[in-house]
Amino acid sequence: MGKLKHVDLILQVSLIIFMEIYLYFNGLYSLMFVTILFLYMASGFRVARSGSQVCIIVLGDIGRSPRMQYHAISFAKLKFDVDIIGYGGSVPHPDLVQNASIKQHILREPPSLPQFLPKIFQYVVKVLFQVCQLFFVLFFSIRWPSHIMVQNPPSIPTLFVAWCARIIYGSKYIIDWHNYGYTILGMSVGSQHLLVRFATWFENFFGKKADGHFCVTNAMKEDLKKNWSIKANTLYDRPPEIFQETALKQKHELFLKLSEEYSSFGDGSTRGIKTAFTEDTRSSGVVEKSQRPALLISSTSWTEDEDFSILLGALEKYEKAKELGDKLSHLPPLVCAITGKGPQKKYYQDIIAKKSFKHVKICTPWLTAEDYPLLLGAADLGVCLHTSSSGLDLPMKVVDMFGCGLPVCAINFNCLNELVKHEENGLIFQNESELAEQLQVLLCGFPEKKTKLQTFRENLKSFQEYRWEESWTNTVKPTLYV
Template identity: 55%
Template structure:
């Protein structure tokens, strides 16, 4: 009897002691000019939150950047002494029981890890800046921590989490409806809200009763044109692993800039001399359901057929960067296409190499279709920072970023994309071609960089809340 009483008493005392410790930790006063930037995802693949952390650090904030490990963040962030990166374990579903049970257990475990880290591993901060999505369970957990510690909760709305979940389960699924209710209810608990488009700001106000400030994604200063010599160095580096870069290395050597190249035309069965290099096409993706890359692949097949038929078009090197669940699926399709005049590769690039690639390209392609129709693709923002024109698939608020026939072109299907590629690259050898006109328009637009935009729109909010 005594033994069983002790067995019950010890866990109770342990829990009580833990509760007192958490309460003591929670009530400590936050350090002045301190912030925790939270993303329940790969920190290295969350550029906007990295930019927030850097901007806060430049303004004298001590910043903890909390999220999953995996991809390497930008060197500037790693070398900043005011920024401390703290990783939490990534939680996978437990493959036991019904789907709802698996998802529920994952959320509970994530909540425990996040609550433990925020209360026991991080000193109190003035602001918790949270990326949404994913907001389940992070919004509720961060609100609890802010309530205990007197911190202010800032949510940066990139999209709606329930709409992403709806792509997989359907929008009438009980799990999706529960996620929508949670996101709407908990989103109102924040002290300050940021969002990525005016369309999202209006939707938050109208349907969720949440007031937000639009903070457009802007390119960081390192997204710019890549000098020819640096292009050559990049291609030499990437050529060690990817054959299309090896084939193109000589093209980017400053000593061979205007070299003549040969190409076999199967229709005329002759080798012809070309005074142009292959065109470099770039796209980036997370390889998820909201980007249908079959559209690009079908357009490239059509482009290949035009070359075979004798059209005056350059060969293409198509580089698709990124990681994600559907990469192997599309990789198998690409390997079976058997293209002769178009080389496709799908590398994962280091953070410092990605801007160099965009700054070396002739055209970007974006297949991002927003699950909510209210966010904008950051990949296009980065491309525009490099003055790289874009062909982008149409969705609801794309016009806030891509201006058709001004800084790029908008398409709706593979046939329209193929026609745009043919039109743009048929003028490839001409110095006053459409692509160069788009580049000129991008240069003359004098778009703000992230640092300037953040100083104007975000910093005043952090000093007056």
């Protein structure tokens, strides 16, 4: 049987060579080129759908795209070779950087054009630049992919380019729906803008071209099915193992490190021994101070879908409540750390600088990938101001906080109850007055009295048991070769 297969292969190759020679001597060069291209593509198609080579397209800062980084790491654990395409800027997760099976392809930022040029012209130039870069990387830099996974949004031009690559390579094309691109665009130019209507059509048309779909909520799954006839699987964001409650000694070391740049974490007295929250005693080792402030943390990308004036207004009310000494007079001082980078950071930093708080300290650190989970695990309460442009996605920051066992106060929107359960693992508020009241209720008598916070922490233990890797293995892995 083996000899027959060998003979059959020789006959096929001989026939192909004979055909190419015949086309050449008859001057049919264009047809000759087409047949060679077809044979090249066919050779790839034979290995595509059964291979283990994935290309992940982010078209954003890779280091600030945690879900796509987790996808890459999970594929690598499954013995895939991974090419991830996106922009640089932030340092990605150490497990991604140090993994020999994962190769990053860093794109150049689109050129800056004179501001007097029409916005639509600038946008078109940016998109064309991205198309050229993506085509070059996809067809000249990466290995032949068996799978292509795309983060959406952004939709333009990613979905189109990925679809083209899918046709050429014969790869399985997967979209991971984080939100709708057209709704984000509508926030800046208005929902009725011609560009938004085009973006809606584009996202719908090319979104349907994919072979597989994942999304972040059941609400988005139903919306995709109802409005665009797209059948998606819900892959909830889950925290990886790095998000855990921080041990006391690690807290102390982290606070000492941060106090070198942010005085809010320091004690203002003995360097290396005391922080605002902890103290290294010679007899008992590291202990938490009995009169320590509460550590409030919020993470943001400083974009328009998060209104930090709500948090600042709530902190002003908290300050007044502590000053007045009413029935909630046992309120602790607050240290509020707002982490992240983004376009509106400078705007809010200027506002914060003008505040004259006595009992509230605010800092805006940018943390490394290693320090961020440690600070979440060291905090007493989290605040989330994320409001979805579509009302169909969930804030990754809350997932990270819950992974560390950190209760959250979150502003309400359409599908938030798929993650935050009011009065069970956190509280949901509508405005700054409700947030101010929740802060006062939860932190009254802190640190001696924190009954409600502790109840929320206990209720989060079941959430902490189910991590990203298990969720990915159960949801994504079974679909890869279907």
